[in-house]
Amino acid sequence: MGKRVGIIGVGQTHHAAKRLDASGVELIAEAVTRALDDAQLTMADIDAIVVGNMDHFENINYVDGWAVDGLGACMKPVFKVTTGGTTGTTVGACGYYHAASGLFDVVLAVGWEKNSESDTQAAIATCANPTLERDPFAGAIGPLATEYSMYMKAFGATEEDSARVAARDRNNALNNPYAHSRQAVTVEDVLNSPMLSYPVKFLDMCPRSDGACAVIFANEEKAKKLCPKPAWVHCSVVRHDYTHFGDLEWKFMPTLERASAEAYRLAGITNPLKEFDVAELYLPCSTCGVKWMDSLWFCEHGGAPKLIRKGTFDMDGQLPINPSGGVISCNPIGATALIRVGEAAWQIMGKAGDRQVPNVKKALCTGFGGCSWTGLMILGADLP
Amino acid sequence: MPSWKDDVEVLVDEGKISVPYSWTVGSTLSRFYCELRDNGKIWGNRCPSCGKVFVPPKIKCIDCYEDLRDWVMLPGTGTVETYTVVRYQEPVLHPRKAPFVYGVIKLDGADTGMVHFIGGVDPEEVKVGMRVEAVIEGEREGNILDIKHFRPIK
Ligand SMILES: [Zn+2]
Numbered sequence: 001m002g003k004r005v006g007i008i009g010v011g012q013t014h015h016a017a018k019r020l021d022a023s024g025v026e027l028i029a030e031a032v033t034r035a036l037d038d039a040q041l042t043m044a045d046i047d048a049i050v051v052g053n054m055d056h057f058e059n060i061n062y063v064d065g066w067a068v069d070g071l072g073a074c075m076k077p078v079f080k081v082t083t084g085g086t087t088g089t090t091v092g093a094c095g096y097y098h099a100a101s102g103l104f105d106v107v108l109a110v111g112w113e114k115n116s117e118s119d120t121q122a123a124i125a126t127c128a129n130p131t132l133e134r135d136p137f138a139g140a141i142g143p144l145a146t147e148y149s150m151y152m153k154a155f156g157a158t159e160e161d162s163a164r165v166a167a168r169d170r171n172n173a174l175n176n177p178y179a180h181s182r183q184a185v186t187v188e189d190v191l192n193s194p195m196l197s198y199p200v201k202f203l204d205m206c207p208r209s210d211g212a213c214a215v216i217f218a219n220e221e222k223a224k225k226l227c228p229k230p231a232w233v234h235c236s237v238v239r240h241d242y243t244h245f246g247d248l249e250w251k252f253m254p255t256l257e258r259a260s261a262e263a264y265r266l267a268g269i270t271n272p273l274k275e276f277d278v279a280e281l282y283l284p285c286s287t288c289g290v291k292w293m294d295s296l297w298f299c300e301h302g303g304a305p306k307l308i309r310k311g312t313f314d315m316d317g318q319l320p321i322n323p324s325g326g327v328i329s330c331n332p333i334g335a336t337a338l339i340r341v342g343e344a345a346w347q348i349m350g351k352a353g354d355r356q357v358p359n360v361k362k363a364l365c366t367g368f369g370g371c372s373w374t375g376l377m378i379l380g381a382d383l384p
Numbered sequence: 385m386p387s388w389k390d391d392v393e394v395l396v397d398e399g400k401i402s403v404p405y406s407w408t409v410g411s412t413l414s415r416f417y418c419e420l421r422d423n424g425k426i427w428g429n430r431c432p433s434c435g436k437v438f439v440p441p442k443i444k445c446i447d448c449y450e451d452l453r454d455w456v457m458l459p460g461t462g463t464v465e466t467y468t469v470v471r472y473q474e475p476v477l478h479p480r481k482a483p484f485v486y487g488v489i490k491l492d493g494a495d496t497g498m499v500h501f502i503g504g505v506d507p508e509e510v511k512v513g514m515r516v517e518a519v520i521e522g523e524r525e526g527n528i529l530d531i532k533h534f535r536p537i538k
């Protein structure tokens with residue numbers, strides 16, 4: 001059993017479609033400086049650093065060396081991880097593992113991406129097997145459209161259900177000064193936006209952003225000393241799926257289902273809908289905000305549309321999801337899942353500003369990527 | 385090895401990925417390149433805490449993690465710390481044809497070295513410790529090749 005670990009500081013950039021004022025290293029420095037300020041630490045307090053992004057989005061393969069000044073990593077141990085869309089939760093998990101191991105007291109975890117530097121869809125296509133699926137079935141939008149299409153047919157979900165999720169997340173982003181896209185949007189606006197790939201429309205889908213996020217993990221002893229109200233890590237779970245898109249189960253989300261089941265077991269959660277106060281979920285498309293609710297055990301398979309229509313996950317609902325505006329409002333890919341962790345930590349710490357949910361004791365955050373992989377963390381106000 | 389493998393013609397799928405990139409130079413390096421392009425001058429930035437001067441400029445002090453807001457103009461002269469004579473053809477992207485010389489030049493007023501070409505001299509005559517000066521291109525575009533090379537000070 002590892003040491004207990006708390007999050008003691010979070011920082012993120014002001015994200016945008018194009019941050020022409022800042023290189024990747026400057027984005028990293030902005031997020032790291034803000035995290036240090038948030039925790040009231042200096043770089044001298046940091047014992048180890050974990051960093052992650054997707055190499056092919058910037059065509060830079062040694063961020064761990066090239067960004068040393070922005071990371072503050074000179075003469076410190078640095079660990080680079082990259083796992084596609086889940087990079088942010090993997091960076092978070094790796095920061096947590098470092099601190100929990102007892103080998104490092106205070107660990108800085110950094111995710112970043114400068115999506116404006118390349119053609120994101122072309123770069124994403126390289127995640128598919130080049131001798132099999134890259135040509136006939138690649139990119140981000142098509143596969144997500146395919147899975148929701150099947151869910152609609154199986155359970156009677158509608159395009160309006162996903163549009164409702166899109167409007168919810170996009171309007172939530174109005175309360176988040178860091179979000180890239182902040183626009184008041186109605187369900188009608190979403191339904192009337194251009195069709196990208198049936199049933200996914202323009203306003204259902206995430207953008208690509210420039211940005212970075214930094215989260216500071218500390219073991220129990222240090223966290224108690226350095227932070228008045230740490231967000232304690234109750235568990236961190238990762239699950240990967242099959243090799244080929246064609247192998248996947250499309251009616252539900254198996255890695256999310258298995259990862260959350262294991263996480264709930266570890267954290268002693270029996271009724272997730274009741275026990276969580278807030279969730280920051282990596283929903284790359286509003287359709288996932290319908291279908292994947294089943295796989296988080298909030299309801300039976302096919303039960304999500306009813307909850308969505310009831311407003312269960314709205315800011316004033318039973319379990320607010322994505323007060324930050326979520327991924328469809330902001331998506332610097334290597335940072336995206338770490339932003340979920342950082343936002344959830346701020347909700348516990350009471351630092352979420354205008355998007356704060358009152359009195360948060362337990363928060364759920366997830367990362368999604370690759371061939372439908374899941375990285376997932378549960379944070380709490382009380383020690384695990 | 386299963387016997388059926390003997391009868392298989394193994395295939396290789398030839399591919400080529402060409403993704404265009406446009407890299408953000410960033411505020412720090414943009415300032416360095418604009419000074420070079422517009423005024424033909426080399427600038428560095430100094431750490432307010434330890435006083436170290438970085439050329440090319442850095443985002444943060446490597447030792448102190450301080451912002452480097454103090455900018456200093458350097459005379460463009462320096463000393464060759466080390467070098468090599470390249471005699472093979474570099475890949476297509478490389479701007480120079482062999483043989484050419486490159487090395488590390490410690491600029492006067494800087495605490496860090498800078499890598500660049502050493503030219504205007506026979507490769508055989510380049511020496512460690514040689515005093516050199518920057519040769520600035522006449523037509524400048526705002527990148528590192530606005531410095532043509534460093535040549536010996538006569
Ligand atoms: Zn310094």
